[in-house]
Amino acid sequence: MRKQRVAIIGGSSGIGLRVAERAIDLGADVVIGGRDAEKLQRAASKLGPASRVLTVDNVDQDSLRRFFEQAGPINHLFTPGASYSRGRIDKASDEVAESSFRSKFWGQYYAVKHALPYLDKNGSITLMAGAYSVRPAAEGAAYGACNAAIEGLGRALAVELAPIRVNVISPGTIDSDLWRRQPDAIREASFSSYGEAALLKRVGTTDEVAHTVIYLMENGFMNGSTLYPDGGFALR
Template sequence: MLTNKTVAIIGGTSGIGLCVAEIAISLGASVVVGGRNGERIEKAVQRLGSSARGAEVDNLNQASIKAFFEAAGAIDHLFTPGASYARGRIDEVTDEVAESSFKSKFWGQYYAVKHALPHLAKDGSITLMAGAYSVRPAPNGAAYGACNAAIEGLGRSLAVELAPVRVNVVSPGTIDSDLWQRQPTELRDASFSSYSDVALLKRVGTTDEVAGTVAFLMQNTFMTGSTLYPDGGFALR
């Protein structure tokens, strides 16, 4: 249970982050959700109810990250799924696209941890977000695959560096989230079909399945330095 605990979620206004917020509240926690869009933050807080607060945060801007945690106050758990990036073949993409996953997904989480630490309980936890392409890279995204692997390594390193604070990583496969729902139907269907052909369970995942993994990592007080793969067996093929 997370009774009387405070959970901060950067990227908590939609998708997996919002689902984690809902589960945390159901387990007795209060939540602080952060995102770039003020309107989405307001809608998320209204949906989550009186146990939720929200604040804008840009994970590409350290001053914004620091201000978010100063406004959040004391927290017990941190989850950092928020990121914005693009990917493509090394010989086809611009430097900006190639670097985007590291700038947002890797350094965004690194600096989120750095600025959360003064406010994080000594017996608290951090859950980072990577992705199953860390161990089964896609053909069009070398930098993206490397970024996910780097985040998994960051989680292990921080678990050693920050103990007794627990640090773990969740590396999901393709998840049917609202991010995919905003994509063109043809692209979404092709991607889901391709993933389902490879994954052992022959389907994509749900936000509930990933969020449940995150909630487990927050509650298991003897788990640190681990990476869990809610990916339907994608990494094994």
């Protein structure tokens, strides 16, 4: 990763921030994006001089275009940033049902599209899905389908964009800022039911996911794959 340039949309907290920290530790320069400028500044003071921050909202193509114009040439792209909610088909509004496709699917698709003019031909793209792709939750059929679609998108983009490598990461429940923002009771109940469902009897850490993302960036023969850091959740 030495002297490589890494762009992370959704790098101001959680998994994206941990990937930024690991990439910088390995000698990379990092550009992180997110919607909230103050949150980005807090992340930048943690990351230090090897980081730059740019505001971006991935549901807005003009915003994505500006992000990559300002970021300039990059070697690796990681796109965990997404804003969505989920609910059962018989309860959720159309707005909620479509939100994951809008931000998590199309947000990543258009991020890749606008990154391409700046992405090194020997570089890599890592898309973010989630293990509900293969073991869906009871609430959120559209969200489960969205994660499966992202895994399919990764394989299809690997074919279209070679020699640029495209892979997907599809984690189980991870103890990230996303969960820290939830009320204690909801977080604890979710972590406990995930602990019962996963073979390793616990949720994962942002460090375990970041390790996998860095591996996908660094290994020049990984292409068109989906990796599941999920403690064996998908197998039960």
